[in-house]
Amino acid sequence: MSDVKAQLQEAFERTGLRQTPQRYDVLAWLVRHRKHATAEEIFDAVNRTNQRLSRATVYNALHALVESGLVRPVAGEGAAARFDATLDRHHHFICDRCGSIEDLTWFDLPSKAMQAAAGGRSVRQVEITLHGICQRCARGKTKQATASV
Amino acid sequence: MSDVKAQLQEAFERTGLRQTPQRYDVLAWLVRHRKHATAEEIFDAVNRTNQRLSRATVYNALHALVESGLVRPVAGEGAAARFDATLDRHHHFICDRCGSIEDLTWFDLPSKAMQAAAGGRSVRQVEITLHGICQRCARGKTKQATASV
DNA sequence: TCCAACTTTAGATTTAGTCTAAATAGTGTG
DNA sequence: CACACTATTTAGACTAAATCTAAAGTTGGA
Numbered sequence: 001m002s003d004v005k006a007q008l009q010e011a012f013e014r015t016g017l018r019q020t021p022q023r024y025d026v027l028a029w030l031v032r033h034r035k036h037a038t039a040e041e042i043f044d045a046v047n048r049t050n051q052r053l054s055r056a057t058v059y060n061a062l063h064a065l066v067e068s069g070l071v072r073p074v075a076g077e078g079a080a081a082r083f084d085a086t087l088d089r090h091h092h093f094i095c096d097r098c099g100s101i102e103d104l105t106w107f108d109l110p111s112k113a114m115q116a117a118a119g120g121r122s123v124r125q126v127e128i129t130l131h132g133i134c135q136r137c138a139r140g141k142t143k144q145a146t147a148s149v
Numbered sequence: 150m151s152d153v154k155a156q157l158q159e160a161f162e163r164t165g166l167r168q169t170p171q172r173y174d175v176l177a178w179l180v181r182h183r184k185h186a187t188a189e190e191i192f193d194a195v196n197r198t199n200q201r202l203s204r205a206t207v208y209n210a211l212h213a214l215v216e217s218g219l220v221r222p223v224a225g226e227g228a229a230a231r232f233d234a235t236l237d238r239h240h241h242f243i244c245d246r247c248g249s250i251e252d253l254t255w256f257d258l259p260s261k262a263m264q265a266a267a268g269g270r271s272v273r274q275v276e277i278t279l280h281g282i283c284q285r286c287a288r289g290k291t292k293q294a295t296a297s298v
Numbered sequence: 299t300c301c302a303a304c305t306t307t308a309g310a311t312t313t314a315g316t317c318t319a320a321a322t323a324g325t326g327t328g
Numbered sequence: 329c330a331c332a333c334t335a336t337t338t339a340g341a342c343t344a345a346a347t348c349t350a351a352a353g354t355t356g357g358a
Binding site for chain 4: 018020038039040055056059
């Protein structure tokens with residue numbers, strides 16, 4: 001319990017992210033409930049104990065936490081937004097800064113290890129996305145950015 | 150040109166998806182423009198040449214195309230919707246049927262090949278998601294589903 | 299203590315995506 | 329070819345998710 005508390009505090013310090021009660025609550029909830037929650041679920045849950053917590057703050061907190069690497073956004077379900085009609089196999093690269101998506105040439109995966117990790121589940125498709133800074137942005141020609149949520 | 154046309158027709162036949170002018174236009178546009186477009190961009194573009202094309206139809210068409218494997222949804226930018234506060238490394242499994250997200254134990258990737266594919270880009274993080282049918286759904290205990298876009 | 303920067307808040311606003319009911323198009327059968 | 333049946337499209341209303349805004353509240357450092 002207080003173990004977790006210490007761990008979280010340490011995490012905030014380590015990343016240099018200012019710790020506010022709201023951010024702490026959001027992170028703590030996410031750590032406690034290991035499900036992959038939506039912003040709305042987090043809002044509802046945290047709001048139940050901490051009455052006046054604004055929806056916008058949940059989004060702010062999540063942004064900040066993702067930014068500093070303590071939380072990872074996962075694209076599930078209908079959260080697609082972009083489409084790709086390629087019939088050839090390839091992977092993707094997404095730029096943290098400008099959000100652009102680029103195709104990468106295909107490389108094979110360790111299917112043995114993958115099968116093991118998948119357990120009994122039947123796998124239809126594997127999706128690999130690398131995140132980082134694209135070459136345009138690296139060269140400082142940053143156009144603009146829309147931060148990821 | 151007409152080469153592409155034949156290829157697309159072939160693709161429709163192969164997947165058994167009924168070919169309609171709207172679906173054809175959407176797929177053709179996606180093939181021609183290799184960018185990873187949003188539904189809105191596709192709507193705007195296709196609508197420019199094919200005047201009366203409804204927004205809903207673009208979504209319908211995309212659904213159908215994704216369903217039959219001709220188009221792949223890519224989660225970019227703000228399209229996250231779910232969050233995950235884990236400090237331990239892991240991969241994800243998303244069920245096509247019920248949309249649930251499960252954690253998979255970590256397995257290493259072929260970093261050599263990956264580096265090569267990444268070219269000069271600096272990679273901060275790698276994200277791996279397997280798609281398929283989860284064990285609950287496989288057992289027929291399907292609760293319900295929200296189809297992926 | 300005071301200031302400046304940062305954060306939170308409530309609620310309005312924007313945007314993406316879905317839904318609906320009616321019209322249209324396509325398919326197979328006799 | 330006519331028929332009935334099913335699938336698809338349409339416009340626009342609707343819903344839900346996320347962002348924005350301006351004002352109020354916190355915080356840490358000089």
